[in-house]
Amino acid sequence: MIENLILFQIVISLFLGGALLGLVSRNGRFARPMIFIPSMMGSVLTVLFSIGVIMTKSLSWTVPNMLPFFKLEIFVDGISAFFMLMIGLVSFAISLYSLGYTKEYESKKRISVFGFLFNVFILSMILVAGSNNGFFFLMFWELMSLTSFFLVIYDHDKEENVKSGITYLVMTHFGTALIFVSFLLGYLQTGSFGFDSFRTSSPSFPLLVKNLMFVSAFVGFGTKAGIVPLHTWLPKAHPVAPSNVSALMSAVMIKMGIYGIIRTVFDFAGFGASPDYSWWGVLLIIAGSASALIGILYAVIERDIKRALAFSSIENIGIIIIGLGLSIIFASYHLTALSVLALVASMYHTINHAFFKGLLFMGAGSVVYATGTKDMEKLGGLVKKMPWTSLLFLVGAVSIAGLPPFNGFVSEWLGLQAILSSSQIPSTVLQLSIAFASLPFALTIGLAAAAFVRLFAMTFLSKTRDIHMPHIQEVPRNMIAGMAILASACILFGIVPFLGISLLSTAFHLPSQPSSPFDAIALKNNDSTSFANLSMPLVAIMLSAVALAVFGFIRILGGKTSKTIYGTWDCGFGKLNERMEYTAASLSHPIRVIFKSLFKPHNVISKELFVQTNPYMVKSIKLHSTTKNIFEENLYNPIISSTLFVLDKIRKIQTGKINSYLLYIMLTIILLLIFVRSSHA
């Protein structure tokens, strides 16, 4: 107990130390180690601390007299510790990676500012997960938002980057405001911002207050998580941020939104187990399905690697939210075992997504580091020049596509089983609507494989599409090590799901726990026949056994044969060149055609003729194809333009003459006096 507390204090001081070192240091040989070694140490200790909390008991720590009215209360229970563990693991890998990655900024900018913000950012996320008081929660939340904003616009020389950063800033504050509303509702009921008081008295809140608290918290936290239609900041902020920052934001920060939703729903919005609350789950499932499907559809057609990854984060958040929604519905009908199954599926996917998305963003960062571009149409052929990066990226791509024997498959398998179990809900309407929700879920899984085949193949395979690409070489070793840590986590959590499931069931105090690593995940029917079984260690063994057996069989049957290296078949027409290759746009063209009602593709063909009068002799022909972002055009642009319109009208009172301002002051004073008078009367 005491040890955990001391560990926690060391974690805080390490990150603060890293931040301070960042502030005092100048660019030089020691600048990067001075920033990132404290954050690596802090991350390791965070992992140890959170495992300690999960294994032993919750930590609560109150720092008195920080501010007159608010005590800084830290309370780390299993749920917080689970999220802290995720933060620790991922930020360790990313800090290691950053040691090499930030080198490219050294000649251009002060690394120290970056180091300060980086350390404070990680610390603020840990503190968000640990704070037990609405006031401090919001303060750390704001700190997290602001440091990440400054990290996003670290490359602020380009105007585009600042613009995207501003979008992020506005959206995140919209979210914070709604979270504040939710806490304020709790404050009005209990007279305190402490989470403890929310927890104890929330069951007695009126139903309306609970519903309002839930909705505002869901929208507020959902903005951070990137739920459609509040997702627009993600595909803008992630591509412009330095890749290690996008990795942190996408792998960990958006999960704090999920943490917030779990905290509000399962801990203190007075969630009662009654069908009255099942609509919360339905809302989550609808939002989750929309996010999953729309996110992945945009990821399939995107040509910017990092933006495609950002869209895929929206998709994965959608899958997580669907799981949470199912869990709420099951819980509201007292189907505890199924509720646990859905929660495990959702949380397993949360930690999996942290692993593979961190890995993929780091991989994308390595590509940018080596080539200087993140445009798939220019890349290609990196598999031979960057073998390690491409192998690790492939692990991430296969995992996120939900294919066995990697971790994404396990969580999606659990999610599908949870959806299948909806037949036990005693309400036909819910059964049918969840059954229909399985369509977007399954479509998402199918499209995710397509999106990541395209992302990997266009970036790493075939020939480099841009012939002017400079000499490319593999990234430094510490960057590879950072990626390798998360890649091995992906493999480990895929082959031994026992690790993840026992971690989750201990952290969340779930009733059922697997006993040995070789136990299959077993779901039973009512008559105790097996509904579904999955034993990933055995699957992995079978895969390698079959591979070995067939290797031997083919070798014995065919004997030794030789391999000749020769050019790709070109139908006898001569040299194939880069311009004849399939491009990213042509690869996803069929999908773009099928879903044209969403993408609204618009093609402009411009021809240049040899002789203006002869349309058949074409000198050059160009096709410019664009797709529309329906959310920006149909939802955000009207809001922005109407806001600007109103503000424009209001601006008329700003005449610039001192006399009119004096008039405004006098009018205000008179109004205030009337108000005071009337309220006293």
Add this chain to the structure above:
Amino acid sequence: MPSSPEIILGIIQALILMALSPLVTGIMRKTKARTQKRVGFSIFQPYYDMIKLVRKDEVVSDQSSWIFRCTPWVNFATIGTATFFIPVFLSHSPFGLVGDLILVIGLFGLARFFTMLAGLDVSSTFGGIGSSREMMTSALLEPALFLAIFVVALTYGGTNLSTLVEAASNSPLLPHPQLIFAAIAMFVIILGETGRLPFGNHATHLELTMMHEAMVLEYSGKSLALMDWSQSIKQIILFTLIANIFVPWGISSSISAVPLGLGLLAFMIKISIFAVSIAFLESSIAKWRLFRIPDLISVAIASSLIGLVLYYL
């Protein structure tokens, strides 16, 4: 723990699927030839082709990477592993404790992932066109397949194939109306997954009709043999699934010689009838335009959704 005869029978079932898969391809080719008034090759021709191929030297593209080289092995390992979960003549398999139908779909997905990568790896436009079309159809077929599985799993109480086939074999002939819709969906999906007409055409090497063939165009020798073999195994797995889930007649539920023999016989008859009828169907229809294929898949999806509604009502 399952007993050792069970495990041995489970392995035998898998080996039978692997061994018979080229024969099914041969039967289908023969049927197509006869319906087109040709004599056609012997039904054992796929075996001769395979033996010839594994003894040949390979030509590998200079553009390709290790992805291209390892894909045939990954492909075979995943699809070969999938055979272990499929009940062939015995309704329960000990490997049902290891994985279920969703795992089988996942393994197919892994094989397809690598095949698509290999198609793109050699920087030939043929590979690109094949992968691009495969990307589209598989992204749509996968949800259709999941929905069909949902209907079946809900009806028979499990995605565990042993539970599923056992429940199917114990129930009377077409006891549930939703199964008809699931069967329609499954049939369309199987045509798509195996690249049969109207989705693709195995018989030509013309870029207009190519899908799977385009992705494996660069392969030769041992690698080509493996790619072709895994494709036939995938085909026989899907045929076996549809046969044993929707027409589970004759499948044995006990481990003794007579029922097992009858089960094997029933399996071979069912698969042959299925293969012949699909080949007949292929001869009588033309390939569809690529962008009409989503219409066909939506028929499968709609049919599964009707099945789901019927299950709950």
